[in-house]
Amino acid sequence: MKKKDQAFELRNLKRKIAGGIKTYTVASGKGGVGKTSLSVNLALALGSMGIRTIVLDGDLGLANVDVMFGMYPKYHLGHVISGEKKLSEILVSVQENVYILPGGTGLQDMADLDMTKQVKLIEEFSSLEEYGNVLLIDTGAGIHRSIVVFAIASDSLILVTSPDPTAIRDCYGLLKAVSLSAAASPEVYLIINMAKSNKEALEIASRLQYTARDFLDINLNMAGYILRDPHVEEAVKIGIPFIIADPNCEASKCVIQIARKIFNLENEEGIEEVPTGRGIKAFCMRLLRQLQLR
Numbered sequence: 283m284k285k286k287d288q289a290f291e292l293r294n295l296k297r298k299i300a301g302g303i304k305t306y307t308v309a310s311g312k313g314g315v316g317k318t319s320l321s322v323n324l325a326l327a328l329g330s331m332g333i334r335t336i337v338l339d340g341d342l343g344l345a346n347v348d349v350m351f352g353m354y355p356k357y358h359l360g361h362v363i364s365g366e367k368k369l370s371e372i373l374v375s376v377q378e379n380v381y382i383l384p385g386g387t388g389l390q391d392m393a394d395l396d397m398t399k400q401v402k403l404i405e406e407f408s409s410l411e412e413y414g415n416v417l418l419i420d421t422g423a424g425i426h427r428s429i430v431v432f433a434i435a436s437d438s439l440i441l442v443t444s445p446d447p448t449a450i451r452d453c454y455g456l457l458k459a460v461s462l463s464a465a466a467s468p469e470v471y472l473i474i475n476m477a478k479s480n481k482e483a484l485e486i487a488s489r490l491q492y493t494a495r496d497f498l499d500i501n502l503n504m505a506g507y508i509l510r511d512p513h514v515e516e517a518v519k520i521g522i523p524f525i526i527a528d529p530n531c532e533a534s535k536c537v538i539q540i541a542r543k544i545f546n547l548e549n550e551e552g553i554e555e556v557p558t559g560r561g562i563k564a565f566c567m568r569l570l571r572q573l574q575l576r
């Protein structure tokens with residue numbers, strides 16, 4: 283085994299002892315600000331840095347993640363919940379270290395399962411620990427209860443907004459809804475997408491940071507920005523994520539910066555630590571508890 287691989291195995295072992303997969307909910311409030319685009323390209327950036335990442339398409343209405351890859355998987359989480367498929371059978375490998383977990387409809391059905399079936403489902407979900415260090419949950423638009431539920435159940439929330447004033451307002455609205463429902467102050471990262479410039483992104487971020495701190499007592503960590511870049515649209519048209527289609531475009535460079543910032547890989551020397559969260563079982567249990575509170 284190569285020295286680098288040995289180091290990676292060692293870090294994975296440490297992670298197993300310390301905890302489990304780290305879960306991140308990607309949400310925005312307003313639709314169309316680039317959540318799916320960010321989730322997919324961030325996952326690919328992390329995968330190429332050696333962090334095994336799973337993207338769960340948690341948009342209960344419209345599945346978008348698959349479309350970004352130009353693929354249409356036959357099975358989704360609904361088939362796992364109904365017992366027709368194993369979770370490992372619906373995971374789609376899209377690149378080394380990167381998997382897509384098609385959500386489809388049916389997540390809400392989880393709450394209606396009897397206790398025995400819920401326990402079985404949690405066991406089934408536990409198999410995700412074998413595939414990933416990180417679970418990114420791409421959610422739909424709006425400030426729906428299901429999105430707040432994902433945000434509270436996960437270890438961390440990644441908030442995305444564009445410079446559009448209505449998007450900023452809805453982003454704050456979602457943060458407020460999460461803070462009102464969460465028992466403790468959540469770990470929250472902020473990303474400004476489709477920014478005209480670094481200056482514009484930093485100004486928006488600083489306004490949101492002040493408001494979140496003063497009115498919600500939440501520390502918003504600025505994770506970075508993605509410039510508005512025509513390569514993003516072009517990549518969507520050909521069904522190839524922009525970080526693969528054009529790794530040197532402005533948007534790709536911004537996503538790599540964000541990956542380094544959120545996962546503490548600010549220097550070029552490689553991965554120091556594999557992210558560790560509370561694990562998939564804890565996530566599932568919190569999710570079920572929140573779903574039952576509807």
Ligand SMILES: Nc1ncnc2c1ncn2[C@@H]1O[C@H](COP(=O)(O)OP(=O)(O)OP(=O)(O)O)[C@@H](O)[C@H]1O
Nearest residue numbers: 313314315316317318319423476509510511514515
């Ligand atoms: N940085 C960017 N530069 C230019 N266009 C972008 C950028 N980010 C996203 N877009 C475009 O904005 C549109 C919406 O992106 P995306 O589908 O990722 O948003 P979303 O927030 O997931 O939407 P929804 O809320 O409907 O799920 C897409 O056409 C995408 O190509």
